[in-house]
Structure formats: C-alpha cells, structure tokens
Amino acid sequence: MAEVRTSDTRERILDAGERLFMAHGYEGTSMRQITGEAGVNLAAVNYHFGSKEALMQEVFRRRLDWLNEERMRVLDLMEAEAEGKPLKPSQIVDGFFGTLLRMAGDEKRGGVTFLRLLGRTLTEPSEFIRAFLAHEYQVVMERYKEALFRSLPEVPKAEIIWRFHFMLGATSYAIAGTDALRLVTDWQIEDEDSIDRLDRLVPRLMSFLLGGLRSPLPQFSETTADRK
Amino acid sequence: MAEVRTSDTRERILDAGERLFMAHGYEGTSMRQITGEAGVNLAAVNYHFGSKEALMQEVFRRRLDWLNEERMRVLDLMEAEAEGKPLKPSQIVDGFFGTLLRMAGDEKRGGVTFLRLLGRTLTEPSEFIRAFLAHEYQVVMERYKEALFRSLPEVPKAEIIWRFHFMLGATSYAIAGTDALRLVTDWQIEDEDSIDRLDRLVPRLMSFLLGGLRSPLPQFSETTADRK
C-alpha cells in the first residue's frame, strides 16, 4: 500500500536478467525470456535501460559497486591496523577473494547467482562485457596488486601478477562450475562437501590459493636466448 | 594434383569454426561467419556435419581424441616405470596439465586457438556442450583421479577432488584469458613474460598448481552442526 516502490519493474527485470544471463549467457538469453520471467512487458527493458547491453551492464553495476567498496574498505582497515608494515599474503587474499566468496551467502547482494554469473563472464567472449568489467575492476585491482608487491618483496612482480591471475581462475571456476565439477566427479559429492556449503568452500579454496601463491618460484629450464 | 583430399571443405570449416567459436563463443558465432571465413557455401556445414551443434562437437572431437590418448599414454608410461609404487603428485600434474599446455605449441593440434576455445568452453553455459565435454573427459579424468588418490593417501578424497577442480580453473584461465589478464595488469606485460611465451608459462603454472595441491589442509572453523 504505502510502498516507496522505486519502480518494481526495474528490479524484477534486473533479477530475471541476472539469473538468465547466469544460466544461458548473454548471447543465449533473449529479451523475451527476460521480460517473460520477470512478468513484465517486452518493451519495458528498452524503456528502463535503453538496450540489452545497457541492461547487462546495470546487472553488474548493481552488485559490483558494493563489492568494490567493500574490498576497498577491508583493505583500508587492514592497512591502517598494520601501521605502515606490509600485510600478510593471507590477509590480502582473504580481503580480495574472501570478500567475494562471502557475497555468496548474502542473498541481498545476489548470492550464488551473481557469483556464478561473474565467474562465467570473465571468460565471456563478448567484447563490450570484458571491457566493461576491466574498467569496473581497475582501481581496486591496482590497490591489491600494490599490497601484494609490498607483502612479497622477494618475489618478482611479474610472477605475482601471474599468480594473481591463476588465483582468479581457480576462484571463478570454484564458483561458476557447479556443472564443470561434474567433469571431475561422477559420484555426487557428499552432503557436507557439496558446492552449496559455502562455509566449507571458503577455507578450502583459501588454503589452495595461498599454497599456490607462496609456492617456490619456477625454474625456467635452459636459457631463454636459444629460443625465438 | 595427386592429392588424397579428404574433402578440403570439411577441414576449412573446422578451422574457421575453431577460430570463431574461440573468439566469439558458440552463440555469438553464426554459420554465415563460419562459411564466409572458410570460403565455402553456406549449406556446406549442414551437408558435411548436419547442424551447427554437430559442427561444434566435431571441432572438439578432432582435438580431444588425441589429447585423451596422449594423457592416457603418458600415465600408462609413468605407472609402468613406477612398478606399482604411487606416482609423485608432480608427475601426475604434469601428465594431465603439462600435456594439455604443450598442445599450445603444436600448431598441428590446434595450438593456442584450440586451448583457448577449450578453456572458455568449460564455463560455456550451453547445456549440450558441457554434457558433451563431460562425456569426452570422463574416462581419462577417472584414471588421473585414482592416481592422485594413490599419490596422496593421507589427503581426504573430497579434498583432492576439490583441488583438482581448482587446478582446472587456474589452468583454463591461464590459457583462455589473454584478455582477462588485462584485468590484472594495465601495463602490457614485458616481452619474456608475455602470454605467448608458452615455455615460461608452463613452469610458472606448474609451480602454482603444485603449491596449491600440496598446501596444508584447511581448518574448518566451528562445528558444522550449528549450521543449516
């Protein structure tokens, strides 16, 4: 009755879009599916957002704005407590990936649906999506990279960047791949090991990421001069 | 002249499909693009393969058949040499992921193009693709899983499966994400650290994977009873 409704339609479209883009990808989802599931008129998307591309961007912005702020906030907090001293790698990894993973338990912020969408979209071929995500991430990524450089001064920067990249991949798959996991295991994974038990996935993944991040530096066999 | 030509058209379509599916995804690639780039008639795809889906599957089968056999061959060889004793984790990881990564240098087997396609497709939303890949991988995956179980008897099986999954993710991203890497670094990565230097990526990734695989087991905070 006395609702403050900021256009209920907008939110319904965003929710439906989030779920369908996650399930079928950007190209694989039609406006008719979205408006159908949202229970609104076909023209509503173009009225409220302008285009399908703009809708996709808004689906992400709605969640990423918060995630970026939260990641910044956590990092600021930790660095303030450290009083100028470098952070521990485990703190940085938790600030970046832990913050992300904990979103999965927060239905108000999209929950697992958004996380799976995000994970899948990082490999999404569509040009405009990757460009948009890169822009959205840029500032936060830079801060965390710097923190890692300070935290691991003995490790070459290029190596850290690569390992950051590897960590991103492992994390995305861990979330996006409910189904990709079936590649590895037929026998349905047992109750307490299920993908839905986010509280168990987080420490599992964290331990893997840290192990990778801190593993011995690779030995490049042979000189590099005798190759192209 | 005296060519044994097994229909040149077929191969041209497969090559064009491989490249375009890699660049724009399955849904994002049209048959007109494929036949256009291949320089063949539009109807040729349906004539030679039956449908777009069937073409996609053939694109993968052409490469995966060899990859699966090679992975099996390498594992058989190592296990024969071990004479019943468990393999080292590094051997198994290299047999599975190293064999894959070395395909990138083999243009005759699709090179980086196919590897990027494969990496992206693991998160591809299209149902039939994931089902197809799961089926193709099943047998080989089972063998490597068993080898890992034997190699790390003190680690719970569920934990190994998860870490296998994480390794898959890190590897896929490492290959597929030339562009996703731009998320992490603006400044174009230097010559010898470029993504194209496969000979440097392999030891880098291998060291990361092994570090993650052998990292300390996670401590699950609190009991599991007080949660849903």
Place this chain on the structure above:
DNA sequence: CTTTAATTCATACGTTCGTTTTAATCATAG
C-alpha cells in the same frame, strides 16, 4: 475533477538466424 507526466501495453518493423530445397557442377567408373 482535470491535467500532465510517467509507465505499461499490444503490435509491428527490419534483420538475422539455422536449416532446407532444388538445381548446377564435379569426379569417377563403365
């Protein structure tokens, strides 16, 4: 109530999609 702006609705537009059909062309065997 009347007016005005915001939103929703049904409908249609012009393209592009994957696939099919029918005819033309090619290679090869008798």
Place this chain on the structure above:
DNA sequence: CTATGATTAAAACGAACGTATGAATTAAAG
C-alpha cells in the same frame, strides 16, 4: 562419351531476434 554418385551453389523458408512506435493505463499535481 555416358551414367552415377558426391559435392557445391543459389535461393528461399519460417522462426526468433533486438528495437521502435503509438495508444492505453496509471499516478501524482493543480
């Protein structure tokens, strides 16, 4: 050369796509 089967070519199919339009409906202001 002729006959036959395999391949290529040109054209069209209906369906689905994202988007735009103008009328109907709703909500808020005067």
